[in-house]
Amino acid sequence: MLGEREVAATSAPTPEQDAYWRAGAIADFVTPFDPAAACGHVFDELVDDETRVAVPVIGQDGRVLGLVERHKLILQFAKRFVRELFEKRPITFMMDRSPPVVDAWTPVERLSDHVANARANDQLGDLVVTRDGQYLGVASALSLLKRLHELSDRRLVEATEARAEAERANLAKSELLANMSHELRTPLNAIIGFSEVMRDELFGQLGNPRYRDYAGDINYSGGLLLDLINDILDLSKAEAGRLELVDEVVDLEECARVGTRLMRERAARARVALDHRSLARVPPLRADRRRLQQIVLNLLSNAIKFTPPGGSVVAFTTRAPNGGARLIVEDTGIGIAAEDIPRVLQPFGQASIVSQPQREGTGLGLPIVVKLARAHGGDMKLISTPGFGTTVMVDLPPHRLVA
Ligand SMILES: Nc1ncnc2c1ncn2[C@@H]1O[C@H](COP(=O)(O)OP(=O)(O)O)[C@@H](O)[C@H]1O
Numbered sequence: 001m002l003g004e005r006e007v008a009a010t011s012a013p014t015p016e017q018d019a020y021w022r023a024g025a026i027a028d029f030v031t032p033f034d035p036a037a038a039c040g041h042v043f044d045e046l047v048d049d050e051t052r053v054a055v056p057v058i059g060q061d062g063r064v065l066g067l068v069e070r071h072k073l074i075l076q077f078a079k080r081f082v083r084e085l086f087e088k089r090p091i092t093f094m095m096d097r098s099p100p101v102v103d104a105w106t107p108v109e110r111l112s113d114h115v116a117n118a119r120a121n122d123q124l125g126d127l128v129v130t131r132d133g134q135y136l137g138v139a140s141a142l143s144l145l146k147r148l149h150e151l152s153d154r155r156l157v158e159a160t161e162a163r164a165e166a167e168r169a170n171l172a173k174s175e176l177l178a179n180m181s182h183e184l185r186t187p188l189n190a191i192i193g194f195s196e197v198m199r200d201e202l203f204g205q206l207g208n209p210r211y212r213d214y215a216g217d218i219n220y221s222g223g224l225l226l227d228l229i230n231d232i233l234d235l236s237k238a239e240a241g242r243l244e245l246v247d248e249v250v251d252l253e254e255c256a257r258v259g260t261r262l263m264r265e266r267a268a269r270a271r272v273a274l275d276h277r278s279l280a281r282v283p284p285l286r287a288d289r290r291r292l293q294q295i296v297l298n299l300l301s302n303a304i305k306f307t308p309p310g311g312s313v314v315a316f317t318t319r320a321p322n323g324g325a326r327l328i329v330e331d332t333g334i335g336i337a338a339e340d341i342p343r344v345l346q347p348f349g350q351a352s353i354v355s356q357p358q359r360e361g362t363g364l365g366l367p368i369v370v371k372l373a374r375a376h377g378g379d380m381k382l383i384s385t386p387g388f389g390t391t392v393m394v395d396l397p398p399h400r401l402v403a
């Protein structure tokens with residue numbers, strides 16, 4: 001109890017710590033009886049004073065000895081011989097010797113068990129409240145119930161507000177990201193466009209060949225930055241649930257073909273064989289063409305990047321066991337250690353530097369593929385054996401097939 005009091009005294013009061021939500025705040029001082037008071041005297045007093053519903057019996061030292069409940073005592077006195085037997089005896093004979101006693105700093109919510117455990121034909125008892133073991137007052141069951149009700153109302157309001165606040169913050173985040181990427185893309189397009197003009201010397205020669213190289217570097221870096229911004233935008237949209245698909249009829253095999261064509265140069269530079277193959281005819285799909293193409297390109301670029309020279313990458317298209325469409329990108333590359341797999345599926349997650357020293361990229365490709373596949377009602381799976389290669393499967397659900 002001492003520890004609790006210290007917490008309440010030193011930190012700013014929150015609803016939980018505030019004295020208002022503690023037993024002490026619902027305790028009313030009820031003039032107690034002396035243990036020597038005669039039962040007959042107590043009875044007479046209680047008959048006259050109906051406001052004293054529960055009256056504690058307190059010793060000289062201020063300790064709680066027991067509790068007398070008005071209606072119980074009156075009922076007992078109504079029984080035969082009770083009055084004659086007990087009238088002159090001290091009240092300690094008729095009091096409840098183990099009433100519920102709680103410290104003033106007990107949070108009211110901790111007393112909810114007291115309410116919850118009350119049995120139907122039991123009196124919902126009042127509580128004796130003490131401070132440092134000294135009698136302070138009586139908390140009636142009704143005042144406890146009222147305070148608990150108030151607390152739950154307040155919690156509800158707080159939870160609703162917290163939720164609204166979180167939603168506002170999330171919206172603000174996606175709006176910020178959307179605006180930011182728009183603001184960044186505009187100047188970036190100038191950088192990319194003009195550096196290309198300079199690199200290619202469209203308006204005449206640059207004085208020094210180094211300038212041409214620099215212009216090429218600026219152009220290349222600008223392109224990387226644009227990719228990154230687009231990826232961040234995609235991911236934040238998907239996380240805010242605002243990834244809008246533009247559905248049209250798409251041929252998955254065509255997507256694989258276009259993807260391998262766009263990646264051919266990169267594969268050649270990496271001296272990796274690149275091909276696409278159809279294992280089973282896939283009917284046209286209702287899907288977002290640009291997004292499907294993005295899935296193919298992200299997976300192919302990973303496969304090429306993580307496959308050493310002499311290896312091969314193949315994009316397969318086929319049907320999934322559930323009747324949907326399946327894209328498989330398989331490589332004979334370095335693979336991913338089992339313990340790294342959960343990480344590489346997370347935004348910005350990459351395999352450990354020990355297992356994969358090549359570190360270009362930002363770790364957004366796979367999570368974007370997962371989000372895009374799920375946005376279509378499908379999913380992505382990754383199987384990998386370090387040293388042998390990686391297989392990534394993207395399934396699209398049967399209802400996306402156009403009969
Ligand atoms: N085909 C693959 N073979 C081996 N490792 C892969 C492959 N695809 C992805 N990875 C691992 O997963 C990580 C995350 O991939 P990705 O999200 O595309 O990000 P990035 O390519 O920018 O690193 C990569 O850094 C790599 O460690």
Ligand SMILES: [Mg+2]
Pocket residue numbers: 298301302361363364365366
């Ligand atoms: Mg990648």
